[in-house]
Amino acid sequence: MAAGRLVRNSISLRALPFPDRDPGGTIEPMLPALLRGVIFISVLAAPFVAALLAG
Structure with a gap:
């Protein structure tokens, strides 16, 4: 019984960091830099647009 629980815990620990690697999370920090x-x-x-409009 304890061995089955150990296997289940190790699988869940391995699967835990996976949601951090989703593609949406990598784009989000880029948006403020893009906006800047x-x-x-x-x-x-x-100034160049203003000069063009002024003629």
């Missing part, structure tokens, strides 16, 4: 990059590019491009 978009804001940075738009701030850099704003």
Whole structure:
């Protein structure tokens, strides 16, 4: 009986870290950096766009 419980515990421990490796979790930290990059590019491009619109 104890051996079956030991096998079950070792299987559950091996399966525990698996949900941390889902693809959605790796994209999430990239979103703030992506948003900062978009804001940075738009701030850099704003004077050029204004000059183009002014003629």
